[in-house]
Amino acid sequence: MSELLELTVAQAVARIAAGDISRAEYFETWREAAGGDDLNAYLWRAEDGVGEVEGPLAGIPVAVKDIFCTEGVETTAASRILEGYRPPYTATAVRRLAEAGAGVLGKTNMDEFAMGSSNENSAFGPVRNPWDRERVPGGSSGGSAAVVGGGLAPCAIGTDTGGSIRQPASLCGIVGLKPTYGAISRYGMIAFASSLDQCGPLTRDVTDAALLLAALQGRDPCDSTSVGIEGGVAAPSREDLAGLRFAVPAELGHDAIEPGVRAVFEATLKRIEGLGGEIAEVPLPHAEHGISAYYVIAPAEASSNLARYDGVRYGTRAEAGDVIEMYETTRAEGFGEEVKRRIMLGTYALSSGYYDAYYGRAQKVRTKIAEDYAAAFAEFDFVVTPTSPSVAFRLGEKTDDPLAMYMNDFFTVPMSLAGIPAISIPAGLAEPEGGGPQLPVGFQIAAAAFAEQRLLNAAYALEQAIGFEARPGDGDG
Amino acid sequence: MIEREQVLHVARLARLRLGEAEVERMAGELSGILEHVDRIGELDLDEVPPTSHVVELENVLRPDEPRPSWPRDVVLEQAPDPADGAFRVPSPRAD
Numbered sequence: 001m002s003e004l005l006e007l008t009v010a011q012a013v014a015r016i017a018a019g020d021i022s023r024a025e026y027f028e029t030w031r032e033a034a035g036g037d038d039l040n041a042y043l044w045r046a047e048d049g050v051g052e053v054e055g056p057l058a059g060i061p062v063a064v065k066d067i068f069c070t071e072g073v074e075t076t077a078a079s080r081i082l083e084g085y086r087p088p089y090t091a092t093a094v095r096r097l098a099e100a101g102a103g104v105l106g107k108t109n110m111d112e113f114a115m116g117s118s119n120e121n122s123a124f125g126p127v128r129n130p131w132d133r134e135r136v137p138g139g140s141s142g143g144s145a146a147v148v149g150g151g152l153a154p155c156a157i158g159t160d161t162g163g164s165i166r167q168p169a170s171l172c173g174i175v176g177l178k179p180t181y182g183a184i185s186r187y188g189m190i191a192f193a194s195s196l197d198q199c200g201p202l203t204r205d206v207t208d209a210a211l212l213l214a215a216l217q218g219r220d221p222c223d224s225t226s227v228g229i230e231g232g233v234a235a236p237s238r239e240d241l242a243g244l245r246f247a248v249p250a251e252l253g254h255d256a257i258e259p260g261v262r263a264v265f266e267a268t269l270k271r272i273e274g275l276g277g278e279i280a281e282v283p284l285p286h287a288e289h290g291i292s293a294y295y296v297i298a299p300a301e302a303s304s305n306l307a308r309y310d311g312v313r314y315g316t317r318a319e320a321g322d323v324i325e326m327y328e329t330t331r332a333e334g335f336g337e338e339v340k341r342r343i344m345l346g347t348y349a350l351s352s353g354y355y356d357a358y359y360g361r362a363q364k365v366r367t368k369i370a371e372d373y374a375a376a377f378a379e380f381d382f383v384v385t386p387t388s389p390s391v392a393f394r395l396g397e398k399t400d401d402p403l404a405m406y407m408n409d410f411f412t413v414p415m416s417l418a419g420i421p422a423i424s425i426p427a428g429l430a431e432p433e434g435g436g437p438q439l440p441v442g443f444q445i446a447a448a449a450f451a452e453q454r455l456l457n458a459a460y461a462l463e464q465a466i467g468f469e470a471r472p473g474d475g476d477g
Numbered sequence: 478m479i480e481r482e483q484v485l486h487v488a489r490l491a492r493l494r495l496g497e498a499e500v501e502r503m504a505g506e507l508s509g510i511l512e513h514v515d516r517i518g519e520l521d522l523d524e525v526p527p528t529s530h531v532v533e534l535e536n537v538l539r540p541d542e543p544r545p546s547w548p549r550d551v552v553l554e555q556a557p558d559p560a561d562g563a564f565r566v567p568s569p570r571a572d
Binding site for chain 1: 479483484486487488490491492493494495496499503506507509510511513514515516517518520522525526527528529530531532534537539547551552554555556557558564566567568569570
C-alpha cells in the first residue's frame with residue numbers, strides 16, 4: 001500500500017504545501033484506492049483530479065454522502081425516486097470544501113433519504129463494514145464511514161439527524177462529529193428532518209475533524225438557520241483534562257449496553273480520570289424519552305419534506321391515467337420500505353385529531369431534553385455516553401424489527417433534539433455479543449451549543465491517551 | 478392499535494399507494510412504534526412550551542434585491558415530461 005494512504009489529512013496538507021508530494025499524485029493515489037471499493041460504499045467516483053485552488057485543504061480528496069447536491073453529478077440520496085437526478089447546483093458544504101482547495105473523490109452510499117441506522121435501506125444495496133463484511137457499517141452515513149474506516153478515502157462528510165454521523169463512525173472505528181445545529185449550511189443538502197439535519201465530518205482523527213469543520217462552518221445567505229461558529233475552529237491542542245468535568249447520565253440504561261461496549265466505556269472513564277478530568281453522574285431524566293420524541297418529530301418533518309417527490313419536476317415518474325394515480329404510483333414505486341414507514345408515521349402524527357397527542361407532545365419533550373442538558377452544562381463541561389449500545393451487528397439482524405433498529409439511536413438522538421454538538425471517537429475494541437473477532441467501540445462526548453472548540457480539544461487529549469491504532473483486518477492473522 | 482382503515486386513510490393523505498400485504502404489515506409496525514411512543518403520554522407536560530427550533534434566532538432578513546433565477550431550460554432538463562416550456566402532468570381526471 002502506498003504510504004500516502006497512511007497520512008492523515010493534516011499530514012497530507014503539510015506534505016503538499018511543502019512540495020513533498022504533488023496534488024495530482026495524492027489525488028490519483030486515492031482515486032485508485034477508491035476504485036478498489038469492495039464494500040459497495042461508493043455510488044459514484046470522480047474521474048478528474050483536484051483543482052489548483054489554494055487553501056487549508058489544498059489537494060485533499062473528500063468523499064461526499066450522496067445527500068449533498070453536486071452540480072451535474074447524479075445525486076440520489078440512495079433513492080429510486082431520484083435516480084438519474086443531476087442537480088443544477090452544488091450544496092454550500094461541498095462548495096466550501098472546494099473553496100478550501102479540496103476536491104470531491106466520490107459520492108457515498110447511505111440509507112435512503114438518511115433514514116436508517118445500518119445502511120440496509122439504500123436502494124442500491126447495503127454497505128459492508130470494513131472490519132467484517134457480514135456486518136453493517138451503521139447508518140445513515142454508512143458509506144462515508146466505511147470509506148474512511150476501510151481506507152478508501154482520507155476523509156468524508158455526512159449528515160446527522162439523530163446519530164447518522166456518530167453511530168456509523170463508532171461502528172467503523174473512526175471519528176465522527178455532529179456540530180451544533182446551525183454551524184454548517186444545509187443549503188443543497190437533501191432535507192430529511194429540517195429542524196435536526198446537520199452536516200459534519202467523518203475522519204481518521206480529531207485533528208482532521210477540526211480541519212474539515214473549520215472549512216465547512218459559517219453563515220450562508222442561502223440557509224437562514226445557519227449561523228456558523230463564532231471565532232472559527234482551530235487545530236485542537238490539549239494534553240490533559242485537568243479541571244474539566246464530565247457527566248455520565250444517571251439513567252444510562254446499563255442493561256441495554258453490550259458487555260464489551262460497557263467495558264470499553266468504563267475503561268475510557270478511568271482514562272479521563274487519569275488525565276485529570278472529573279467524572280460524576282448527572283440526572284438527564286428525559287433523555288430516555290428521546291427515541292419517542294425523535295420518532296415523532298423526524299418522521300413528521302420527513303413526511304412534509306418528502307411531499308415534493310411527486311414525479312412532476314424531477315426524478316422518476318410512473319405512468320398512470322390521472323394525476324393523483326401518477327403521484328401515488330410514483331411514490332409507491334420510488335420510495336423504499338423504511339421511507340414509506342416514516343412518511344406514514346409522520347403523516348399520522350400530523351393528521352387531524354392526533355397532532356396534539358403526538359407532534360405537540362414530542363415538541364414539549366424536546367424542550368425538556370434541552371432543559372436537562374442546559375442544567376447539566378451549568379455544572380459540567382461535557383456529557384459522555386457510549387455512542388452505540390452495541391458494536392456493528394450482522395446484516396439482516398434487525399431489518400424485521402423497526403423498533404429494535406431505532407433503539408440503535410438511543411444515545412445519539414437526545415443531542416440532536418437539543419441541537420448540541422457531539423463527537424464519537426474510537427475508544428477500543430470489543431467482542432460482539434455471540435462471539436467473533438473484535439470490533440470498534442465509539443465513545444461519545446457532547447458539549448454545550450457552539451462549544452465545538454472545547455469539545456475538539458478534550459476529544460483530542462483523550463484520543464492521544466487512548467492511542468487507538470487498530471485497523472480492519474488486524475485480527476485476521 | 479392502528480386499524481387497517483386508518484392505514485388506508487393516512488396512505489391517501491400521503492399520496493402513497495400501498496399493496497394489500499403492505500397495509501397489513503404497516504398496521505402492525507406502526508402500532509408497535511406508537512405503543513413505544515405513547516410512553517411520552519405519561520409525562521406531565523402541561524406548562525411546557527414546545528420547541529420547534531433549537532437555536533435562538535431573531536428574524537433573519539436580507540435586502541430584497543432582484544437576482545437572476547435559473548434559466549427555464551436548466552430547470553426543465555430534470556423534468557420527467559417537459560412540454561412547451563412547462564411541466565406536463567396527466568389529466569386530473571381519467572377519461
